Amino acid sequence: MDNEKNLKDEFKKADIESINLCHHREIRTATINDLEAVAAVEAECFPAAEAATKEEFAERIKFYGDHFWLMFDADKLIAFVDGFVTDHPDLTDEMYENASMHNEKGAWQMIFGVNTIPSYRQHGYAGELIRKAILDAKSHGRKGLVLTCKDKLIHYYAPFGFVDEGISESVHGNVVWHQMRLTF
Numbered sequence: 263m264d265n266e267k268n269l270k271d272e273f274k275k276a277d278i279e280s281i282n283l284c285h286h287r288e289i290r291t292a293t294i295n296d297l298e299a300v301a302a303v304e305a306e307c308f309p310a311a312e313a314a315t316k317e318e319f320a321e322r323i324k325f326y327g328d329h330f331w332l333m334f335d336a337d338k339l340i341a342f343v344d345g346f347v348t349d350h351p352d353l354t355d356e357m358y359e360n361a362s363m364h365n366e367k368g369a370w371q372m373i374f375g376v377n378t379i380p381s382y383r384q385h386g387y388a389g390e391l392i393r394k395a396i397l398d399a400k401s402h403g404r405k406g407l408v409l410t411c412k413d414k415l416i417h418y419y420a421p422f423g424f425v426d427e428g429i430s431e432s433v434h435g436n437v438v439w440h441q442m443r444l445t446f
Contacts, residue, residue, distance in 0.1 A: 292330035312435035
């Protein structure tokens, strides 16, 4: 009986792996041509008080398009992670509002948003993008990454190496945020 269960588990695992191999998702950085899609995904993922506007994304892409990690299913944007680089060690509300604060040679990669459209959630796509952001930050010699999240998501980011530093100074969208840091 145990052998039969193990065999079924192996088949399930093999099916999942083969499905993942068959559905390759393209990951690339952003250009201004992605503006409409990025703004649409953000609006689908966050309440209006927390979501960046199309105009804010235009500025962000202009200053740090290489710090947007976009995932596509064919030609459809399904998920993205974005944030700029700075020497300031803590994420502040001003950073969300002022894309020109980006410093390409900065020590810390900030993460402003982790977005996956609802119909594509629970497949590990956001995790792939977070791992890509981590690898890119490490390869550029950064000290690490910083993000803020709601209390209910602390457990999600911890396995990537992020450590909860407590309540953030940020009150973006009138929400209580926890600052989390991954230090290399």
